[in-house]
Amino acid sequence: MKIQVLGCHGSDMILESQYSSQCCRSSGFLFNDHLLIDAGTAASALSLEAQRKIRHVLLSHIHLDHIKELPALADNLLGTGEATITVSSTPVILEELKQYVFNDHIYPNFFELPKGRTPILVELALQPGESTRIAEFDIIPIKVNHTVPTVGFIIQDDTAACLYSGDTYQTEEIWKMAATIPNLKAVLIETSFPDEMSELALASKHLTPSLLAQEFKKIGRPDLPLYIYHIKPTFRDQILTQLHRLNIPTLSVLEEGQEICLE
Numbered sequence: 001m002k003i004q005v006l007g008c009h010g011s012d013m014i015l016e017s018q019y020s021s022q023c024c025r026s027s028g029f030l031f032n033d034h035l036l037i038d039a040g041t042a043a044s045a046l047s048l049e050a051q052r053k054i055r056h057v058l059l060s061h062i063h064l065d066h067i068k069e070l071p072a073l074a075d076n077l078l079g080t081g082e083a084t085i086t087v088s089s090t091p092v093i094l095e096e097l098k099q100y101v102f103n104d105h106i107y108p109n110f111f112e113l114p115k116g117r118t119p120i121l122v123e124l125a126l127q128p129g130e131s132t133r134i135a136e137f138d139i140i141p142i143k144v145n146h147t148v149p150t151v152g153f154i155i156q157d158d159t160a161a162c163l164y165s166g167d168t169y170q171t172e173e174i175w176k177m178a179a180t181i182p183n184l185k186a187v188l189i190e191t192s193f194p195d196e197m198s199e200l201a202l203a204s205k206h207l208t209p210s211l212l213a214q215e216f217k218k219i220g221r222p223d224l225p226l227y228i229y230h231i232k233p234t235f236r237d238q239i240l241t242q243l244h245r246l247n248i249p250t251l252s253v254l255e256e257g258q259e260i261c262l263e
């Protein structure tokens with residue numbers, strides 16, 4: 001299983017320090033070149049050829065930093081051959097996507113365009129807690145604790161399984177489910193705010209480094225590689241320092257452009 005990190009921050013920004021600059025982008029993770037999990041970053045990070053390989057998009061929730069490049073992706077594929085993308089999520093999240101985004105006001109309804117031909121976007125409803133086969137992957141969405149309906153995912157192929165938390169505060173079900181997956185090789189968990197901002201983390205239903213440590217323990221697999229994403233760029237240095245202090249040997253912080261191979 002190959003995971004390309006297109007974007008792994010809680011917002012978009014160029015972070016400048018004395019010696020370097022770093023381009024932070026919203027969440028977008030490309031699995032085996034053709035399955036995209038969240039579309040906060042997609043079109044702006046990929047050539048048209050690479051975009052045309054994307055056949056499936058899984059959405060964790062409707063917040064803009066997880067969907068905002070789906071319209072550009074659909075638009076770019078229009079007229080470039082019959083490239084249909086299946087957009088998968090729970091029924092409520094798919095309904096929100098059609099109601100608020102592809103509604104012919106904010107953006108054309110690519111679930112119906114081009115007229116008279118197969119639409120660019122096709123929806124596939126997933127049921128929380130149930131496994132669905134999508135290409136070579138078995139996908140299980142699991143509800144997590146965020147301010148709007150949100151799911152994390154367990155993604156499995158023949159080689160490995162990986163957990164993606166989605167945006168979440170303290171939660172239970174996804175960690176219980178993760179503990180039952182024998183082939184689990186990695187977990188991607190959000191951490192958004194520094195510990196000092198625990199009130200904002202609660203209000204916006206995100207994790208801080210201290211909360212992340214508590215959540216990770218619930219899986220009962222301290223050996224698992226733990227990849228952090230969704231850091232708010234403004235607080236990156238502070239959060240990195242606090243993550244380092246957790247002393248979790250398997251923890252690393254994701255960066256744009258990184259590639260992870262699980263087997």
Ligand SMILES: [Zn+2]
Binds near residue numbers: 063167
């Ligand atoms: Zn969110």
Ligand SMILES: [Zn+2]
Binds near residue numbers: 063
């Ligand atoms: Zn987010």
